[in-house]
Amino acid sequence: NTVLVQLERQSSRDQIGEVLVVGKASMGQKLNRGKVRYVDTNIPVSTSRARNIGIRQARCEILYFLDGDCLPQVDCLEQHLRAHSAGHVLVGGGVLMPIDENYWNLTYNLAIFHEFLSDQGTGARNYLPGLNLTVARSVVTEVGDFDENLLRGQDIDWTARARVAGFQPWFCAGAVVEHRHTRKSLDALWQDCANSGYYMRQVRLNNASTLQAPWWLKKRWLV
Numbered sequence: 001n002t003v004l005v006q007l008e009r010q011s012s013r014d015q016i017g018e019v020l021v022v023g024k025a026s027m028g029q030k031l032n033r034g035k036v037r038y039v040d041t042n043i044p045v046s047t048s049r050a051r052n053i054g055i056r057q058a059r060c061e062i063l064y065f066l067d068g069d070c071l072p073q074v075d076c077l078e079q080h081l082r083a084h085s086a087g088h089v090l091v092g093g094g095v096l097m098p099i100d101e102n103y104w105n106l107t108y109n110l111a112i113f114h115e116f117l118s119d120q121g122t123g124a125r126n127y128l129p130g131l132n133l134t135v136a137r138s139v140v141t142e143v144g145d146f147d148e149n150l151l152r153g154q155d156i157d158w159t160a161r162a163r164v165a166g167f168q169p170w171f172c173a174g175a176v177v178e179h180r181h182t183r184k185s186l187d188a189l190w191q192d193c194a195n196s197g198y199y200m201r202q203v204r205l206n207n208a209s210t211l212q213a214p215w216w217l218k219k220r221w222l223v
Contacts, residue, residue, distance in 0.1 A: 004036060006071045012078040017060040022050040023068075048146040048154040051130070055140055063140065065155075067131040070177040079175035080134040089136040090159065090167050092128030093175030094118035102184045109179055111193065118176045126210060128169045130155025132177045139167045147206075152199040160207040 007019060018035050025040040032038060039057050041050070051065060062084060066072065076093060083091040095113040098106050109117075116129055133155065143162045146154045159169045183189050201223055204213040216222050 002071060003066065003068060007066075007077075009074055010072065010077045011075045012081055015077065015081060018058070020054050020057055022054045022057075046148060046151050046154075047130070048148040048150060051154075052145045052148065055145075061137050063135050063137060065130050065133040065135070066177070067179075069180050069182070070131050071180060072132070073176045073178070076132070076175045076177060079172055083170060083172045083175070084134065084136065088168070088170040088172075089139050090128070090162055090169050091134045091175070092116065092125065092159070092169060092171050093132035093134075093177060094120065094171070094173045095129075095132070096176050096178045098179075104186060104189045105181065105184050108181060108183045108189050108192070112196070113179070116171060118173055120171070120173055122171060122173045125169045125171045126160065126163060127156045128159045128171065130158070131179065132175065133159075134175075135162075139165075143167070150199050150203065152196045153203040154199075156200070156211075157203045157206060160203075160210045164207075164210060 001021075004019065004021075007013065007016065010016070016035055018037060020037055020039055022039045022045075023041055024044050025038050039053060041053065045053070054065075055063065062081070064077065064080065072093075073096070080091050080093060095109060095117050097117050097119055098109055113129065115125070139162055143158065143165050146158050148154075150157055163169055183192050201217055204211045204217055207213070
């Protein structure tokens with residue numbers, strides 16, 4: 001797995017206590033090795049469900065959520081840990097600006113992660129994406145589970161709730177991943193954005209004060 005190889009190459013790899021891979025595993029994936037432990041769910045599960053399972057299984061005090069299509073750059077974890085050492089307890093990393101990519105691949109990353117590209121400034125945010133996110137266990141204990149009713153946007157919902165609970169989301173532009181997603185056609189892009197929009201409506205309504213939801217989002221027929 002390319003993601004696991006990238007984790008082994010991290011400049012702060014000695015700080016990694018364990019690596020949990022949560023999801024429906026193939027036969028060859030069920031063998032644990034080194035710090036890698038597979039948590040086989042037997043059936044496919046949503047991102048929210050996988051993260052909640054991982055939280056309960058993990059033993060470390062700082063949790064790193066990393067999507068399976070994200071390749072952390074060599075100092076990504078080091079940058080995260082520096083932010084935690086500076087006093088931040090909820091840290092989101094950046095997405096590498098793609099070059100020489102398929103047009104729709106580029107369009108997706110620009111549309112979804114324009115606020116969190118690697119060329120954006122480090123600083124406080126109202127929410128963070130979950131594809132490259134570190135969080136202190138104390139925050140998880142206070143905020144609770146990811147909402148498993150949300151198949152998309154659960155990371156925005158969770159980090160917005162964390163902010164309301166008093167934990168300021170912090171964006172660290174130097175903690176960068178390369179997002180190698182598979183949305184490389186107009187149809188794939190359209191379907192993904194339509195699904196995201198469906199759930200983001202509920203996310204914004206659930207966090208109306210934090211995310212400043214406009215009144216018309218309440219009108220389902222209008223949306």
